[in-house]
Amino acid sequence: MTGDPFGDERLVELYDLDNPDGVDHAYYRALADELKATKILDFGCGTGLLTRSLATPGREVIGVDPSKTMLDYARKQPGAESVTWIDGGSTAVDQTGDADLVLSSGNTMMYVSTEEFPAVLATLAEALRPGGVISFESRNPAARAWEQWGRDATYGERDTSVGHLIEWMEVTEVDNGRVVFDAHNVFEDGRDTVSTNVLYFRTAEEITAGLEAAGFGSIDARAGWNGEELTDASRLFVVKAIKK
Structure with missing residues (x-):
């Protein structure tokens, strides 16, 4: 996970509007409840919309994100005092071995490079207790979503x-699952704030192999x-x- 594509405060303010609480957040909350999780790590927590909703009485919730702008x-936000916020990526994760659940929403794991992926999964495994659960989402490369990310298909004003x-x-580059795209944002001052994003699309087999190597089972x-x-x-x- 490199750089901060959400480094502009105006973009961060719009993030929750464009990515509201929905079925994905409901899934993670239901999973936490099903596990009776008392300690949760939200890796790539962003603005903390989901993170804060997980912070119920008697539960310890930790949010980790490399974007200082997002964490600020x-x-x-309301309820922020119930969460422990940590600036940084996987190297900032405390490998305490006692978390019940590690989650990573908003396609966060797709920002993790091919080279970093094994180490990130290993670090997250070390944060979990034996029997603890990791859960995240990722886009299927076979669907080739990036082919719909051109200017003609995405241009809008609001x-x-x-x-x-x-x-x-x-989209500026596609190479063996690595997709680079620029998000252009032109505000009233006429300045084009360009955030460059790099996503790594992985097959289900590649994700499974990575999890197995990090010590996970029942995938x-x-x-x-x-x-x-x-x-x-x-x-x-x-x-x-x-986690085994």
Whole structure:
């Protein structure tokens, strides 16, 4: 996970509007309740919308994110005092071996490079107790979602809380599952704030192999938030695994 694609405070303010509480957050909350989790690590917590909702009485919740801009915003939100916020990536994760659940929402794991992926999974495993659960989602490369991310398909204008905004996306590189795209955001001052994002698309087999190497078993991959069965056309993997 490199750089901070959400380094502009105006973009962070719009993030929760564009990524509201939905079926994905409901899935993670239900999983936490099912596990009777008393300690949860949210890796790549962003603005903390999901993180804060997990912080119920009697539960310890830790949010970790490399974006200082996002965490600064998260710390100002209602309920933020119930969460421990940690600036940084996987190297900032405390490997305490006592968490019941590690989750990673918002396609966070897709920002982890191929080279970093094994070490990140190993670190998250060390944060969990034996029998603890990791869960995250990732896009299926076979669906080739990036082919819909061109300017023509994504261009739009809208009035927002930070003023009129013109926005679009442009893919600049595709190489063996690594996809680089620029998100353009033109505010009323005429300045184009460009955030460059690098995503790593992995097959279900690649994700499974990574989890097994990190010491996880009982690996289950579904095609959606309601337990849909995987097919070749599935757009999403929702992954769950147990630390041995």
